[in-house]
Amino acid sequence: MFRQSKTFLSKLRCLSVLQRPKSISAAERALQYVVGQKIHGFTVREVTPVPDLFLTAVKLDHDVTGAQYLHAARDDSNNLFSVQFRTTPMDNTGVPHILEHTVLCGSQRFPCRDPFFKMLNRSLSTFMNAFTASDYTMYPFSTQNAKDFQNLLSVYLDAVFFPSLRELDFWQEGWRLENENPTDPSSPLMFKGVVFNEMKGVFSDNERVYAQHLQNKLLPDHTYSVVSGGEPLAITDLTWEQLKHFHATHYHPSNARFFTYGDLPLEQHLKQIEEEALCKFQRTDPDTAVPAQTLWDKPREDHVTCSLDPLAPDPTKQNTLCVSYLLGDITDTFEAFTLSLLSSLMISGPNSPFYKALIEPKIGTDFSSVVGYDGSTKQASFSVGLQGMAEENIEKVKCIISQTIDDIIATGFEEERIEALLHKIEIQMKHQSTMYSFTFSQYPVQLLKISENVARFRQCLQENPRYIQDKVQHYFKENTHQLTLSMSPDEQYVEKQSNAEQDKLQQKIQALSDAARIDIYEKGLQLLSEQCKTQDASCLPALKVSDIEPTIPRTPVQMGAAGGVPVQYCEQPTNGMVYFRAMCNLNTLPEDLKIYVPLFCYNNKLNGIFCCGEFDYRQQAQQMELKTGGMSVTPQIISDTADLDLYEQGILLTSACLERNLPDMFHLWSDLFNSPHFDDEERLRVLVMMSAQELSNGISYSGHVYAMTRAARSLTPAADLQETFGGMDQVKFMKRMAEMTDLTSILRKLPRIKRHLFNPDNMRCAVNATPQKMEDTAVEVERFMGNITSLRKERKPVRPVIVEVMNHKITPGKNKHSAELYQN
Template identity: 80%
Template sequence: MQQLMQASNGLSLGKFSFQGHNPSWRFRSTPATERALQYQAGQKIHGFTVKEVVDVPDLFLTAVKLTHDNTGAQYLHAARDDKNNLFSVQLRTTPMDNTGVPHILEHTVLCGSEKYPCRDPFFKMLNRSLSTFMNAFTASDFTMYPFSTQNGKDFQNLLSVYLDAVFFPCLGELDFRQEGWRLENENPTDPSSPLVFKGVVFNEMKGAFSDNEQVYAQHLQNKLYPDHTYGVVSGGEPLAIPDLSWEQLKHFHATHYHPSNARFFTYGDLPLEQHLKQIHEEALSKFERTEPDTAVPNQVHWDRPREDHVTCSPDVMAPDAAKQNTLCMSYLLGDITDTFEGFTLSLMSSLMISGPNAPFYKALIEPKIGTDFSSVVGTKEASFSIGLQGMAEEDTEKVKQIIIQTFDEIIANGFEEERIEALLHKIEIQMKHQSTSFGLSLASYIASCWNHDGDPVHLLKICDSVTQFRQALKDNPRFLQEKVVHYFKDNTHRLTLSMSPDEAYLEKQVKAEEEKLQKKIQALSESDKKDIYEKGLELLSIQSQTQDASCLPALNVSDIEPTIAVTHVEMGTAGGVPVQYCEQPTNGMVYFRAMCSLNSLPEDLKLYVPLFCSVITKMGCGGLDYRQQDQQMELKTGGMSISTSVNPDYSNMDMYEQGVLLSSSCLERNLPDMFHLWSDIFNSPHFDDEERLRVLVMMSAQELANGISNSGHMYAMTRAARNLTPTGELQETFGGMEQVKFMKRVAEMPDLTQVLRTLPRIKRHILNPLNMRCAVNATPQKMSNAAGHIIPCDILIRAHRNLVKRSPNFKPCQMKTFFTMPFPINFVSECIRTVPFTHEDCASLNILARMMTSKYLHGEIREKGGAYGGGARMGGGLFTFYSYRDPNTVQTLSAFRKGVDWAISGQFTQQDINEAKLSVFSAVDSPVAPSDKGMGRFLSGITDELKQAHRERLFAVTDKNIVDVAGRYLGIGQRTCGVAILGPENDIIKKDPSWVVK
C-alpha cells in the first residue's frame, strides 16, 4: 500500500498530471456514454437516486451523479468506452495526532473481513484476479481503495472483496500488531532476546522519513496548516506510532469508515446498474445514515508571516557537500473546491516555475544558488511553495529577497502571451493523449476537491475552464498580475521554512527511538513481558501457517484469453532508414521514436551518455538558444526526450542492443515543426554554454541523489545484476549507483570545460543516421503525412545496419556489494543468471517468481520480517530477489535461499500454480495505449509470434517444471549470482571479507 504525503492531483494543469484518452479509439458517442445519457435526474436505481447526468465531450465520457437514499453515500459514475474498468471508494479520514491511525487502518482493513476471514485477502487477490491495478492510498485527509480490471467477472469478485474489507473488516489485534507496531523479542522464539519495535508501517515510515524531501514536505504542511488535521502526520511519525492502541484503531474505523462518510467512483464500459446493485446489497443496505464529524475547517489565516527551521540527515550523495540547505516560502491560497480559481492557480504556478523561461527558474536556478526547486504541497486549501534545495546556508537571506523581488517583477511585467499559449497547448495535448490508466488518473484528480464537497463533474469540464480563462485575460490584461498581488504580495499567511543538515541527526533519531523503547519496557511487568512473548509466538505461528484462501472468489486459468490480440505493423523505409508504421486511432496525435546505436562509442564515454541524453534537448539548437528551444518544444510538441536504452537479445544473453531512444509526440498539425526541431538537434546542437551545462548538471545530480531513498530496491537490483550479463553491466553504468556517483563527481568539478568537449564527441557517435531505425504511431489518414515528413528530414538518410552487439569476452562472476547509506532501513537484492526470453524454461521461471513471491517470500519478508515489501521477479535473463524498506539484511538473504529450498521441495499445490499464472497473465495482458502499440517489437524485436509462443509455454507450466528449474538454476552450486544491499552501517557485513563495502 502507498502512503501519500498529500492528496495527489491527477490532471496536469500546471503542476498536476493528467492523461486523457479515448481507449475505444472512436470519435463519436460510444455505447457506454449513450447508455449513461438515458438516465434521468430523480430516477431510482437499486437504493440510489440519480442527481445529475452530464455529457463531458472533452473527455469522451458521461458523468452520472447519484446519492444513496439510506446512508447519503455519494456516487459518481464516469461512463466511457474503456474496457479497463475502475472502482474506488474514498473516505474522509482526519486524524488529530501523529500515530498514523488512518495509515495503519488502511493496512489492517486489508487483513481479513467477515465474509473473507482468511489472512491478507488483498495480497491473495493479486494472484486470483486479472486486475490491472490494486492498491490503497492514505492521503492527508482521505483514504482511497481503488482497483481496475478488464474482466467483468473479475470486477465483481474484486468489488466484493473491497466492499467487505472496507466496511466489515476483522481488525484483529494480531493484524494490528503485524501491520502497525508491536513490542516483540528480537528473536520471537527466544524470550531472553531484547525487546524491539516491529511492524510494517513502523518500518515503512522510518524509511519514508529517511528521504529529506519528504521530511521537508511534511514539516512544511504541518507548519503551514497547524490548527487541524494537516498539523499532524497522517502516515505516522515513527516515534508516535507506538502510542496508538488497538482500541483507538477500531474506534477510528467506526467513526470514519461509514457509508455516510464515503464517496464511490466507478469508471468504464460496464453497466452502472450492476455496480449499484452489488454495492447496495453487499454493503450499504446494512447501514443507516449518520452525521460523521469529519469536515475539515479552513485554516485560520495569519495576520503576519512566520518563519521556522528544521533539521535533516546529511546527504552523502549531495552534489555539493557544502550546499545541503533548503529554504521555501509557502503561501496559503484559496479553497480547492472553487474549480476555476484552482485552474487559474495551477496555470499561474506553471508559468512562474516551470522551464527555463519561468521567472523563478531564471531567478533561483540559473544563478546556481541552489540545485532544484523544493516541495509543493496541497490540501483543502491550496498552497504554493517556492524555494531552493541544495543551497549554502549563507544564501538564505539572499534567496528570500530574490523570491519577493521576483513576485514584484511578475506583477510589473506579467507573462509573455506565447508562454500562456504554450501552456494551453500542453493542456490540449494532455486531453488528447490516451493513457491506459485514465480511470485511476480521474479518480486521483477529483479526489481532493470531492473530498471537501466540491463538484467533481465541474472539475472535469476542462474546456470550460480554458474558455473562461481566455475570456478573463481578454477582459483584463492584468488578470494574472492581480492574482499574484492578491495571493502573494498582499498575503500575510506566509511560512518561510528553512532546513539544514545535522551531523548528529541519525544518531539523535536512534537515541530517541531507544529512549522511547526503554520507556515502554520500563512500564512492563513480568507478566506483561510474558504476554508479549506469547503473543509473539502466536503471531509467528499464524504467519507460518498455510492459509485456506478458498473463501475468496477467483478467476480460473480458463478465463484467460488463449491468444494475444495481434498488433499490425508495417515495415518501410524513409530515405533509406527502416521505419515501423503502426496505424492507431491516436486522437489526432503523432508519436515518433528513433533508436540510435551506441556500438561505435568508445568505452571511456559510456558513463557520460545519460548526461548527454538529459542535456541535448535543453542546451539550444540551430538558430534557437535554450530558452527559445524550450518555448518551441512547448508550443509545438507534447515533449521531446532522449534516454538510454539497453535491450537484451531475446535468444542469447551475451548479445544485446545498446542505444539511445528519441521520443516525441505532437498534434498532427505540428508535425513539420516537430521534425524541424529534431533536425536542428541532430545537425547543430549547442555545446558552448558552460553556465547552462552547470545548471543542468546540478539539477540532474540532485534528482539522482533524491531518488535513492524511494527507489533503493531498484538500485540494489541493478547493482546485483552488474556482473551477470553484458546488459546488467551497461544498466549499472547508465542508471545504477555507478551513475549516481559519477554525476556527483561531475557536479563537484570546478571546471566543466572537459565535459563540454566530451559532448560533441558523443554526439558524433550517437546522433549518426548510419545506425538508426524509427517508429511512428498515428491515425491511418495521417500516417502517409508522417512518412512524408520523415523523408525530407535530413537526419534520416542512411541505410540501417545490424544494431545488435555480442560480448564475446564477457564472463559472469559473483559479487557482493554493500552501500553504506544514511537510512534506518535496508534495500536488499540477490540476482541469478538464468535464461533468455525464448528459452523453454523462461516461462517456468516466470511462474516460479510469482508463486515464490506470494506463497513464501511475502510471508517471510513482510509479515515476519516487517519489511514494507519483497519478492522475486524474472526478466532479462535474470531471476531477481528484492526487499524494500527492510529492517533486516542477512535474515532477508537467508529468506531468499529458503524460498529456493521451498520451491525445490515442491511444497505447493496446483491451485498455487494456477494463481501464479493468473498473476503473470494480468501483467502480460495489461492494456497498451495506442501510442505504445508495437513498441515491444520495435525495442526488443519480440514479435507477436514470439509472444504467443511464450504465452503457450506459460499455460503449459507444471509442478514438475517448477521444481526442475528451481533446482537447475537457483539451487546451491548451480547459480552465478550477485548480491547488493543499500543500508545503514552493518558490523556483520563489515567483518565479512566476501563483501565489498562502498
C-alpha cells in the same frame, strides 16, 4: 528512394482499417439516465456530458446511507473502481495509514491473510493498490475483464466495510514490542511493525521531512498539522481499540465516495455494491469535515533540521529555504485551474521567472523539494525556494523571491508563454496514458471540463489584460498567510533520532510487569506461527478459463522504411495526436563514453538542450512547449528473454504532438540531430548540479532499487550496464562531476556521444497516428530521414524488414525490431 516511399504510402492507404458500423457508445448510453431516477438504492443527481474527454459523468447518492457515487461512462475497456473515505486524524499515531494496511489482512467473507496479494495470481487486474493521503484513504483497482471486475469488487467491498481487524494483524502491520529473536525470550525487546519501519524510512528522506514540516506548519489548526502516515515514535502510542474505533467512525458508507470508470454497465456496479455492502448500513453523521484554516495577520518563519547528505553535490551547501503561500479553497474549480496555470508560468522551464532568478545564478542546486501549486489539501498552496544552498545565502534568496514577485506584477508574462501553457493543457486533454482512468477519480466533474475553463481563462485575459498580475498581487504580494521555512543539516540528527527511539523503548519496557514480558514473548511466537502458516485461498474468487477471451486482440501494424531506416506504422484512434518513437543503439559507442550517456540524455530533456539550430536553449524549450507534448531522450536496455547474455543497448527518443504541429515536431528533431551546440559550460554546470541533486535525493526513497541494481550487476551483462546507467556508480559519477571546477573536458565528450547516437545507421522508428493522418505522418518521417542523411557513415546495405520478430535474437551488432517496444 522517395518514389519507393510513394509506393508504400499507396499500399498503406489500401491496408487502412475499414470503418465499422457505428454503435451506441458508453457515454451515449449514460446520457439516457434522468435526474431523479432510482437505480438499486441510488438516486441520479446529475448527468453531465464531458465532450473534451469523450465521457458522460453520472452523479448519484445512496438513498439510505447518503454515500456519494460518481460514474464516468467512456468507451474504455480498462474499467476502474475506487472507494475513498475522508480520514482526518488528529494525532501523529498514523491510525489511517495503519488501518489501510490492516483492512487488507482479511475480512468476513475472505478470512485468509493478505487477500489482495493472493488475488494477484487469481485475477487479470491491470492495477491494484491502496493510498493514505493527508485527509483521505483510497482503494482503487482496474481490470479489462468483466467477471474479474465483479470478483475484485467483492474483495474490496468486504475488505473496507467488513475487515477482520485482528489484534495479530495490528501487531504485524502497525507496531509491537517483540524480542529481537522471537524464539529467544532472553533477547532484547525492540519496536517492530510494518508501518513503524516504513515511516522510519520515510523520515530518513530529507525531502519528505521538509515537505511534511511545511504542510504541518502552514496549516496548523486541524488535521493537516499532524502526520497522517504516522510519526514513528508516536505510532507506538496507538492501541488496537483506537484503531477499531477509527474504522467504525470513518469507514462507513455515509463517509464514503465511490467512483467507477469505463464501458461496463453502471447498473451492475450499483446492484453489487448495494447487495454486498450498503444494504447492511444506516445513515450516520460522521464528523470528518475539514474546517478552513484561520488566516494569519502576518507572515511567519520557522526552521527545522535534517540529516547530513554524504552524496550531496557540495557537502558545504545543504541548506533549503522555501516560501509557501496559502491559496483558495480547491472546491472553487476555476480558481484552482487558474492558480495551477499561474504556478506553471512562474516556475516551469528555463523561461519561467523563478527559474531565471533562482536556478541560473547557481545559488543552489535545484528548486526546493516542495515547489509549485499543491491542491492536495482543502486549501491549496504555492511554494517556491531552493535546496543545496549555503547558509549565508538564505537572506539573499528571500529577497530574490520577493523581488521576482514584484517583477511579475510589473511585467506579467509574454503572450507566447501563455499560449505554450494552454497548448500543453490541450495535449494533456487529448493524451490517453495507461493511468488515464485513475486520474479521473481524483478530480471533480467541473474541473474535467477543460475547454470551458480554458475559454473562460482567455475571456478573463481579454477583459482584463492584467488579470494574471492581479492574481499574483492578491495571492502573493498581499497575502499575509505565508510561511518561510528553512532547513539545515545537523551532524547529530541521526544520533538524536536513535536516542529518542531508545528513550521511548526504555519507557515502554520499564512499565512492563513480568507477566507482560511473558505475554509479549508468547504473542511473538503466536504471530510467528501465524505468519508461517500456509494460507487457504480457496475462499477467494477466481477466474475460470471460460471467463477469459480465448484470443488476444492483435494490433495491426505495417512495416516500412524511410531513407533506409526501418519504420513501424500503426493506425490508432489517437484523439488527434501523433506519437513518434525511435531507438538508436549504442553498439558503436566507445566503452569509456557510456557512463556519460545519462547526462547526455538529461541535457536533452524538455528543459532544453544548450542550443539547437537557430535557437538558444530558452527558445528551444519554448518551441518544444508550443509545438509538442514533450521531447525526451532516455537510456534504454532491453534484455533478451531467451538468452541472458544478449541484450540491446541504446537510447529511446519519444515525442508527441497535435496533428496540426506534425511538421514542426519533426523540424525540432532535425535540429536536435543536425545542429546541437555543446559550447555553454555555464548551462552544463546548472544541469549537472540539478542532475546530481536529483540522484542524491532519490537514494533514501529508492534505496531498495539501488541495492537490487548493485546486487544484480554481476549476474548478466545487461544488469552491469544498468548499474552504469542508473545505479550507485552513476550517482557517485555525477557527484564527482558536480565537484569539478572545469567542465570543458565534459563538453568535448558530448559531441562525440552525439555522433554515435544520433546516426540513422543505428536507428529504427515507430509512429502512431489516426488512419486519416497516417499518410501525412509517413511523408514527414521520410522528410525527417532525408534531413539527417548527412549524419550517415558510409552507407551499408539495408537489411530486409522482418515482420515476425518475437523470437529474433539480440546481438551486440544487430538491432531488434521489437513489436513490444512500440505498443501504444
